[in-house]
Amino acid sequence: MDQSQKYKEGEKGAWLSIITYIFLATAKLIIATIGNSSALRADGLNNATDVIASIAVLIGLKISRKPPDADHHYGHFRAETIASLIAAFIMMTIGIQVLIDTVKSIIVGEFSQPDMLTAWTALVAAIIMFFVYLYNIRLGKKINSAALQAAAQDNKSDALVSMGAFIGIVGAQFHVYWLDPLAGAIVGIIICKTAWDTFRVATLTLTDGFHPKELDLIKESIDQHPDVLHIKDIKGRLHGNQSLIEATIYVDPLLTVEESHEITDHIEEKLKEEHDVPHAHIHIEPYK
Numbered sequence: 309m310d311q312s313q314k315y316k317e318g319e320k321g322a323w324l325s326i327i328t329y330i331f332l333a334t335a336k337l338i339i340a341t342i343g344n345s346s347a348l349r350a351d352g353l354n355n356a357t358d359v360i361a362s363i364a365v366l367i368g369l370k371i372s373r374k375p376p377d378a379d380h381h382y383g384h385f386r387a388e389t390i391a392s393l394i395a396a397f398i399m400m401t402i403g404i405q406v407l408i409d410t411v412k413s414i415i416v417g418e419f420s421q422p423d424m425l426t427a428w429t430a431l432v433a434a435i436i437m438f439f440v441y442l443y444n445i446r447l448g449k450k451i452n453s454a455a456l457q458a459a460a461q462d463n464k465s466d467a468l469v470s471m472g473a474f475i476g477i478v479g480a481q482f483h484v485y486w487l488d489p490l491a492g493a494i495v496g497i498i499i500c501k502t503a504w505d506t507f508r509v510a511t512l513t514l515t516d517g518f519h520p521k522e523l524d525l526i527k528e529s530i531d532q533h534p535d536v537l538h539i540k541d542i543k544g545r546l547h548g549n550q551s552l553i554e555a556t557i558y559v560d561p562l563l564t565v566e567e568s569h570e571i572t573d574h575i576e577e578k579l580k581e582e583h584d585v586p587h588a589h590i591h592i593e594p595y596k
Contacts, residue, residue, distance in 0.1 A: 316373060318453045321444040322366035325459055328440050329359045332433050343423030346413055347473035347491035348430055350406045354469055354499050355433075357402040358462060361395035365459050368392070385547050389513045392458050396507035399462070403499030410492035422488055427477040434470035437463050452584060458506045465502040469495045518544035518551070526553060526583050530590075533578075535559055535571050537595040553579060553588040561594030568592045 336352030339345075368391025374384045441463035448457035476491025511517075523544045531539055538558040545552050557575075559568060572590040579585040 318369050318447065318451050318456045319366060321447045321456050321459065322362055322369060324440060324443060325362040325463065326359060326366065328436060329355045329362060332436065333359060336429060336433065339426055339429045343426035345422035345426035345477055346410055346489045347476040347495065348422070348426040350410060350492035350495040351430060351469055351473045353402060353406055354466065354495060357398050358466060360398050361462065362459060364391045364394045365456065382547055385550055386514065388453065389510050392506055393510040393514070395458070396503045396510060399499055399503035399506070403496050403503055406499060407493055407496035410489045410496060413489045414486060414493065421480050421485060422477050424481065427474050430470045430474040430477060434467045434474065437467035437470060441467060458509060461505065462502050465498050469498050513546040516545040518546060526579060526585065529578055529582055530555055530557065530575055533571065533575055540593060550587065551583065551585045553585050555588070556591040556593060558593050558595035
């Protein structure tokens with residue numbers, strides 16, 4: 309499966325998230341208003357932001373499928389990462405607003421007993437989102453999509469958020485009224501935490517970051533080649549969901565150009581098979 313097909317496959321997960329979030333956000337906000345639940349209202353607003361975030365991911369995946377052109381010689385794969393960054397900003401904004409609103413209601417003491425219908429709504433939503441999470445995390449790993457895996461983690465957070473809302477609402481039924489707005493505040497914290505995690509991963513990619521442990525494994529694979537006498541230097545960076553590797557290796561100075569070329573071809577193929585590195589540039593130098 310080539311990169312274009314992978315991104316096209318990833319769009320299925322984005323569409324599933326969008327449709328599910330629109331349905332859940334609408335249901336939660338309406339039922340929260342009828343049943344008077346701060347926790348479910350915060351959960352509904354969370355899902356409303358997720359619609360926007362999922363649309364950003366979908367647009368990023370579509371742009372990433374565009375082939376290289378005169379202005380983008382390496383393709384448009386980083387559009388997916390930019391989409392993740394936009395999603396993080398949207399989630400953080402709403403998370404902070406939910407925190408402000410629920411903390412205000414706790415300070416003022418605006419407590420009320422929500423209807424049990426809001427609790428059952430939250431529970432059903434949690435179950436639905438857990439299954440969406442399972443689908444997207446498997447698909448995200450299959451196509452190695454950072455944006456889709458980030459969306460999957462958001463799906464899991466949403467399932468936990470809905471469970472928290474359910475617990476808060478049930479607690480309010482036993483006259484512990486402050487549990488409902490407290491659950492709403494916890495929802496806000498979880499939204500902010502998810503936004504921060506997404507932001508951290510996206511900025512690592514956009515600033516040409518690369519995980520040291522992964523680079524060590526790649527270096528080890530190169531070093532295993534019998535004709536590699538020493539690795540002078542190795543660098544890695546991410547381009548969307550693709551790893552780009554540059555390495556300088558020392559070989560026997562008596563090797564012919566053709567023999568040296570065969571070594572680089574073998575290493576590049578090995579990195580592609582073992583570490584899913586589609587682009588590797590191996591520079592040969594004579595060992596002294």
